[in-house]
Amino acid sequence: MDYRKLAERLLPGQYPELSYFEEKYPPRELPKGAEVTRLAPSPTGFIHLGNLFAAIANERTAHTSGGILYLRIEDTDAKRKVDGAVEAVIRALRYFDIAFDEGAEIGGDNSYGPWYQRERAEIYRAYAKDLIGRGLAYPCFCTEEELAALRERQTAEKKITGYYGEYARCRFLSEEEIYAALDAGKPYVIRLRSGGNAEHKLSFHDEIKGDITVTENDQDIVILKSDGIPTYHFAHAIDDHLMRTTLVIRGEEWLASLPIHLELFDVLGFRRPKYGHNCSLQKMDGGTRRKLSKRKDPELSLEFYRKEGYFPRAVKVYMLTLLNSDFEEWYQRFPDQPLETFRFQVRKMGKSGALFDLDKLNDISANELSRLSAEEMAEFLRAWTEEYGTEAQKKYFSDREYLLKVLGLCMGVAGKKRRKDFITASQAMDKIAYFFGKGKNTDAYRVSEQTKNQIISSFLARYDGTDDAQIWFGKVKVLAGELGFAAEMKEYKAAPEKYPGSVADIAEVLRIAATGYANTPDLWSIMQILGEEETRQRLQAELGEEDAK
Ligand code: GLU
Numbered sequence: 001m002d003y004r005k006l007a008e009r010l011l012p013g014q015y016p017e018l019s020y021f022e023e024k025y026p027p028r029e030l031p032k033g034a035e036v037t038r039l040a041p042s043p044t045g046f047i048h049l050g051n052l053f054a055a056i057a058n059e060r061t062a063h064t065s066g067g068i069l070y071l072r073i074e075d076t077d078a079k080r081k082v083d084g085a086v087e088a089v090i091r092a093l094r095y096f097d098i099a100f101d102e103g104a105e106i107g108g109d110n111s112y113g114p115w116y117q118r119e120r121a122e123i124y125r126a127y128a129k130d131l132i133g134r135g136l137a138y139p140c141f142c143t144e145e146e147l148a149a150l151r152e153r154q155t156a157e158k159k160i161t162g163y164y165g166e167y168a169r170c171r172f173l174s175e176e177e178i179y180a181a182l183d184a185g186k187p188y189v190i191r192l193r194s195g196g197n198a199e200h201k202l203s204f205h206d207e208i209k210g211d212i213t214v215t216e217n218d219q220d221i222v223i224l225k226s227d228g229i230p231t232y233h234f235a236h237a238i239d240d241h242l243m244r245t246t247l248v249i250r251g252e253e254w255l256a257s258l259p260i261h262l263e264l265f266d267v268l269g270f271r272r273p274k275y276g277h278n279c280s281l282q283k284m285d286g287g288t289r290r291k292l293s294k295r296k297d298p299e300l301s302l303e304f305y306r307k308e309g310y311f312p313r314a315v316k317v318y319m320l321t322l323l324n325s326d327f328e329e330w331y332q333r334f335p336d337q338p339l340e341t342f343r344f345q346v347r348k349m350g351k352s353g354a355l356f357d358l359d360k361l362n363d364i365s366a367n368e369l370s371r372l373s374a375e376e377m378a379e380f381l382r383a384w385t386e387e388y389g390t391e392a393q394k395k396y397f398s399d400r401e402y403l404l405k406v407l408g409l410c411m412g413v414a415g416k417k418r419r420k421d422f423i424t425a426s427q428a429m430d431k432i433a434y435f436f437g438k439g440k441n442t443d444a445y446r447v448s449e450q451t452k453n454q455i456i457s458s459f460l461a462r463y464d465g466t467d468d469a470q471i472w473f474g475k476v477k478v479l480a481g482e483l484g485f486a487a488e489m490k491e492y493k494a495a496p497e498k499y500p501g502s503v504a505d506i507a508e509v510l511r512i513a514a515t516g517y518a519n520t521p522d523l524w525s526i527m528q529i530l531g532e533e534e535t536r537q538r539l540q541a542e543l544g545e546e547d548a549k
Helices: 003-010 018-024 049-064 085-095 117-133 144-156 175-183 232-242 252-267 302-308 312-323 327-333 358-369 374-388 391-397 400-411 425-431 449-462 469-482 489-494 503-515 523-530 532-542
Strands: 036-039 068-071 137-140 189-192 201-206 210-215 222-224 247-251 274-278 281-285 288-291
Touching (some): 003 137, 003 175, 018 117, 036 247, 049 068, 049 247, 049 274, 049 312, 085 302, 117 137, 117 189, 117 232, 137 175, 189 252, 201 274, 210 252, 222 232, 232 252, 252 274, 302 374, 312 358, 374 391, 374 425, 391 400, 400 523, 449 469, 449 503, 449 532, 469 523, 489 503, 503 532, 523 532
Parallel strands (some): 036 068, 247 274
Antiparallel strands (some): 137 189, 189 222, 281 288
């Protein structure tokens, strides 16, 4: 068969010689050992923790080796494309501060672009035309129905399903049959004429998993769809080559496609990049470990972290903890070093599932946030509130000085020991809400109504907003003594049966009355921030009708 003639018929017109692309996208001039890595998300509208996991691994590997990380958008599948998804992907990656050097919307060097696969259609067609011309790809006229019937037959015969070997009917069409179908205007796709044999095993070195065995590909996969748009498999091989990718780190769910990719690189005459397939993220569910699932686990979606207002650095620290086993120890020793100074290594990545534990992330988050200044915290909260906060929360930022006092107290900035009360922006905003108006009490009083009223009114009778902490506390103690409570904790502990409670119980009542919570930072300081008038009003409002008169 005259394959060149067929190629011309299928993809008519002038396409550049393939050497043109080789020259246009030459090997990059980078120091020895520098890795060119990439992130290649499909704009399906769902970007998940696994993507971030791989993104951090790719970013660290590129930059610790003096190489490049780029962002390519794999948007060849129009059916899966969701409006605004590209923006969502880029926003999510920006939030976590993934430092891309080049790529879609990155604004770096564009010489290896375009970065959207849809804009590269001509390049893929040129390569497809070349494969057809060499007899390595062919048109397939099978309809959806025929393919479905084939699948059914294969399933019934307990054979592997797909378009391969003897089942690849259009592989065996004669020249006359092909031209007759073309003349009749039958729609067709272009398939790879696979030279593989599924009986053959290939040994393969994976940068993460080590030496593994994979089965050779024998499927005549579609490389160009009927609309002339390439499939992901075909496009990505050409892109990884022309963008001069040296290392692909991606999720292990792609291992199943690896044989196809290896064959494509070979038939296209490209040097294969190195591959590292990272393990999946798992969680404990009851007593068993399972993969994080899109349906069951909201924490799989990166949107979750932005909506909750996780501090990006905390998520990054946790991801690094899961990615390289010696990171945690390094970070404990050098908490103030930039994360970039850690020696990240692909070979230190885990071979089997990494256990993702939200509680552990929350601990890390609390720790990270406790290291911020009140100003930094205010800025972090402001950015989150602007996007996700309520109108009431937006007002917290109108009096900056007041807010800084609140944060200073809640974070223990002035004291020696930092508090670790804040985990996420949304939780922190809830935690400081009582400074901006008191709602219903969250915690209940643990004394009788009568005792509560007695405590509050005796406190109000003595309270003076100008009292310093010592005088204020002195007054609370006197009040405790008057009501028969132990004024000193020591006394109480020595003989708890002698008292209805201690000064701590008195303070708890006042605390709930002022804030609605039984646990807060220092109560005197809270009252200082609220001011005497507001404090009095709040306490007054907690008194029963009778006593309020
Ligand atoms: N576009 C693929 C995805 O959606 C990328 C696979 C790869 O990294 O090769 O994840």
